[in-house]
Amino acid sequence: MSLPITKIEAARSQLETAIRIFLTDGDPVSIHTLTNAARGILQDLGSQRGVRGLMEEAIANVDPHLQKVVREVVARPRNFFKHADRDPDGTLVFSADVNIANILDAVTLYQELTGETPGICLAFLAWFFVRYKERLREAFSKSEGAQAALDAVEHLDPKDKASFLEWAR
Incomplete structure (x- = not known):
């Protein structure tokens, strides 16, 4: 079955699934992965339209010399869950509370880009x-x-x- 889908529809689907898992106390790694996939699309669309998410706004207020470090810290769990090339036997101490900020960022980006709140x-x-x-x-x-x-x-x-x-x- 072929399914034509736009980038914004893909982001919405990922975000809605992540929220459903979150609100039913499901797997935090899946929540994180889905939310960050949606955020990635929404951030790309936002940058093309001059729209920044809450996290990007917060990082913009950090000392410019520290912004790269902050971005690396924020990206660490996402990259850990996505790649195994650098540390195939690695372990990450993951705080699931970061999912709250990620979902909030994605929801507000989605609202800003579409004018909708599913x-x-x-x-x-x-x-x-x-x-x-x-x-x-x-x-x-x-x-x-x-x-x-x-x-x-x-x-x-x-x-x-x-x-x-x-x-x-």
């Missing part, structure tokens, strides 16, 4: 807002829309990530 991306954003509401409280207070969004999902338990999938349906 339902499953909305479920992730809702989980993120509830999970980190204390840290985001000041930002919420400055935006009626953000506060209303938080109010709509604040009753959900961030430990039960799958409940956000149900909410978004």
